[in-house]
Amino acid sequence: MSLTDSTSGRLIRNYSIEELEDAANLMRGYDLVALHAAGSGHAGGTLSIMDIAAALYLKIANHDPKNPSWPDRDRIVWSTGHKAPSLYLGLAFAGFCPIDDVVTLRKLSSPFQGHPHWLKLPGVEVSTGSLGQGLSIAVGMALAAKLDAKKHRIFCIMGDGEQQEGQVWEGAMEAGYHELDNVVGIIDCNRLQIDGPVDEVMEVEPLAAKYGAFGWDVLRIDGHSMEQVVDALEQARNVKGRPVMILADTVKGKGVSFMEDQAGWHGKAPNYQELTQGLEELGLTHRIPVARLLDKAKAYQVEVDRRLTAKMPKFTRDYWWNAAETMKVKMEPTRKGFGQSLAANGDDERVVCLGLDISGSITISDFYAGKPERKKRWISMGIAEQSATSAAAGLAREGKLPVFGTYATFAAARNLDQIRTSVCYGNFNVLIAGAHGGVSVGADGATHQALEDLFAMEGLPNMSVVVPCDAVETRKATDYLLLRHKGPKYIRFAREATPIVTDSDTPFVFGQANVIRLRRENPNFLEAFETVLAASYANEHEDLSIIACGPMVPEAMRAAYILKKEFGYETRVLNLHTLKPIDAGAILRAAQETGIVVTAEEHQIGALAWRVSSILTESPALYGLPVITGAIGVKDRFGDSGAPWELIKEFEVSAEHIAHKAIDLMAIKKKSLAHREEAMLAR
Ligand SMILES: Cc1ncc(C[n+]2csc(CCOP(=O)(O)OP(=O)(O)O)c2C)c(N)n1
Numbered sequence: 094m095s096l097t098d099s100t101s102g103r104l105i106r107n108y109s110i111e112e113l114e115d116a117a118n119l120m121r122g123y124d125l126v127a128l129h130a131a132g133s134g135h136a137g138g139t140l141s142i143m144d145i146a147a148a149l150y151l152k153i154a155n156h157d158p159k160n161p162s163w164p165d166r167d168r169i170v171w172s173t174g175h176k177a178p179s180l181y182l183g184l185a186f187a188g189f190c191p192i193d194d195v196v197t198l199r200k201l202s203s204p205f206q207g208h209p210h211w212l213k214l215p216g217v218e219v220s221t222g223s224l225g226q227g228l229s230i231a232v233g234m235a236l237a238a239k240l241d242a243k244k245h246r247i248f249c250i251m252g253d254g255e256q257q258e259g260q261v262w263e264g265a266m267e268a269g270y271h272e273l274d275n276v277v278g279i280i281d282c283n284r285l286q287i288d289g290p291v292d293e294v295m296e297v298e299p300l301a302a303k304y305g306a307f308g309w310d311v312l313r314i315d316g317h318s319m320e321q322v323v324d325a326l327e328q329a330r331n332v333k334g335r336p337v338m339i340l341a342d343t344v345k346g347k348g349v350s351f352m353e354d355q356a357g358w359h360g361k362a363p364n365y366q367e368l369t370q371g372l373e374e375l376g377l378t379h380r381i382p383v384a385r386l387l388d389k390a391k392a393y394q395v396e397v398d399r400r401l402t403a404k405m406p407k408f409t410r411d412y413w414w415n416a417a418e419t420m421k422v423k424m425e426p427t428r429k430g431f432g433q434s435l436a437a438n439g440d441d442e443r444v445v446c447l448g449l450d451i452s453g454s455i456t457i458s459d460f461y462a463g464k465p466e467r468k469k470r471w472i473s474m475g476i477a478e479q480s481a482t483s484a485a486a487g488l489a490r491e492g493k494l495p496v497f498g499t500y501a502t503f504a505a506a507r508n509l510d511q512i513r514t515s516v517c518y519g520n521f522n523v524l525i526a527g528a529h530g531g532v533s534v535g536a537d538g539a540t541h542q543a544l545e546d547l548f549a550m551e552g553l554p555n556m557s558v559v560v561p562c563d564a565v566e567t568r569k570a571t572d573y574l575l576l577r578h579k580g581p582k583y584i585r586f587a588r589e590a591t592p593i594v595t596d597s598d599t600p601f602v603f604g605q606a607n608v609i610r611l612r613r614e615n616p617n618f619l620e621a622f623e624t625v626l627a628a629s630y631a632n633e634h635e636d637l638s639i640i641a642c643g644p645m646v647p648e649a650m651r652a653a654y655i656l657k658k659e660f661g662y663e664t665r666v667l668n669l670h671t672l673k674p675i676d677a678g679a680i681l682r683a684a685q686e687t688g689i690v691v692t693a694e695e696h697q698i699g700a701l702a703w704r705v706s707s708i709l710t711e712s713p714a715l716y717g718l719p720v721i722t723g724a725i726g727v728k729d730r731f732g733d734s735g736a737p738w739e740l741i742k743e744f745e746v747s748a749e750h751i752a753h754k755a756i757d758l759m760a761i762k763k764k765s766l767a768h769r770e771e772a773m774l775a776r
Pocket residue numbers: 135137138139141173175222223224225251252253254255256281283285286287345359449450451476499503507
């Protein structure tokens with residue numbers, strides 16, 4: 094069976110091989126349009142898997158578009174979550190949702206998230222995006238089917254680079270051991286990953302021998318021959334007592350000449366001219382209503398903009414970055430400073446950098462760029478965060494200075510036990526970079542937005558944690574942590590360009606906060622402020638304090654500006670770049686001297702707020718003193734796809750939100766001061 098009416102048992106449509114080939118081609122075209130409309134996404138892998146997606150959704154899988162949760166349906170698990178558009182188009186072409194809707198891909202609140210989320214779109218079986226987890230989910234589904242004596246199958250789609258994740262092999266072992274003949278794995282063997290060819294990043298072959306050794310039946314096919322694809326998926330039905338793995342040899346970027354076999358097209362979307370050329374090469378220029386689709390995407394975006402504008406706190410004028418003469422700033426991603434420091438300090442023979450297949454984007458590859466002599470100290474580990482973490486501990490044990498980094502979710506959560514036991518318990522000198530922290534990661538969505546990493550990193554004994562506020566401070570912090578600080582250390586930075594609010598003269602002392610004060614109007618926003626070490630700052634009896642870290646520091650400065658302009662309030666901004674060890678003295682003085690503390694973090698509320706609170710509540714110096722507190726941060730929810738600055742608004746972590754909170758707290762402070770005065774007079 095295939096596309097089936099679950100109530101009557103009737104076959105909805107029986108696709109021929111030619112019809113499937115045509116559908117796959119059309120799906121490639123829609124994919125290009127959706128990626129173009131999104132402005133980001135994964136062209137290479139979505140194109141290489143499309144023939145398999147068409148075969149699975151339109152012919153092989155037993156499912157009913159009118160009844161997506163039909164208990165007897167076959168399940169399709171996309172372990173390779175970044176290929177979500179192929180999944181969405183498979184569903185759309187099968188009739189689960191309108192095809193045109195896929196063009197809202199990666200936009201705010203869209204059901205077509207950057208990585209699939211089953212709670213947002215019927216037909217998506219599970220939420221994925223963190224590589225290497227799907228096969229284990231499939232094992233769980235297959236075991237449940239066996240327990241319930243159900244006959245449906247579970248398909249699991251993976252990438253060849255993804256095979257580097259150790260968890261894949263745990264799942265493979267389990268499926269073999271439990272003789273799960275209801276599991277069919279499919280690997281998109283396009284031989285490329287982000288950092289380059291799979292066999293250069295971390296060889297995974299011979300996959301057939303490896304899966305065979307784990308008790309699987311293995312078929313190797315041409316993943317672009319529809320006949321072979323359908324045949325293999327059908328054949329898998331007849332295997333009893335063993336799971337089946339289909340190794341599909343494919344071409345990354347298949348169908349679009351300039352994308353084919355190009356690692357650079359892994360995570361890139363076509364511009365309009367590339368879209369037009371791609372559609373022409375696919376023979377789809379007149380078959381896909383590009384203008385209508387792009388209009389639909391635009392209309393969706395207009396609605397997003399309207400909704401976001403409506404929910405933003407309002408002031409008498411627009412204080413957004415660069416909106417007015419006095420709000421001018423230079424923007425650069427904080428991650429840049431990390432690479433600059435590695436480039437500058439990498440001659441130290443002890444420094445060893447570990448690559449985790451996201452090296453250019455997080456700038457760790459700047460370590461060896463233009464310096465071939467350092468290449469021997471660049472160790473490619475593949476997509477294997479857990480093993481790399483323990484390997485870093487081993488390197489440190491032998492006197493090296495290991496550095497590794499990836500998306501903060503994978504650098505500080507996936508490998509948490511390895512950080513805890515291998516690195517922190519042994520107190521090893523390992524520098525961990527949590528790149529792409531916060532919601533401002535953007536369209537990749539929730540799975541790629543680290544919003545909990547700081548909880549774990551701060552909670553580990555021996556660990557030091559630094560969250561620099563801009564690219565300049567990231568450079569200084571990395572310089573310090575890499576060569577001068579001993580012990581486990583975590584530095585967290587962001588992906589999006591954010592304002593530069595420090596310069597080479599701005600103090601950066603590990604463990605010591607800076608005080609930032611608005612002093613004057615200046616066309617250059619940075620110059621309007623003065624920054625000094627908190628320890629050398631003399632109380633100016635400001636109205637309130639804002640304590641921030643990371644790119645929330647520029648937002649706190651902008652909030653201070655808004656509060657001064659609109660209400661005449663004076664604000665002490667504390668740049669708490671080092672979260673651990675924390676500068677308790679600076680926090681206490683801010684609370685004592687201003688009476689209001691607002692914390693601001695691009696993280697679930699707490700990594701900063703609760704640590705500040707614990708200092709306030711446990712300090713005898715504050716007993717009996719009124720201190721009013723408020724917290725800005727993400728409020729116990731997962732992230733979303735969307736543009737970085739849209740997400741800053743959606744998740745209420747902008748200067749406007751900080752200012753709004755401060756205004757509320759100022760009203761409380763004024764009221765309580767008035768009460769106290771009344772009480773004094775009454776006495
Ligand atoms: C645990 C985890 N680490 C890193 C990433 C970032 N990432 C996304 S795709 C990718 C490369 C995947 O390569 P492959 O499996 O070969 O997929 P394909 O080349 O077919 O797109 C990486 C490293 C991730 N999503 N999850």
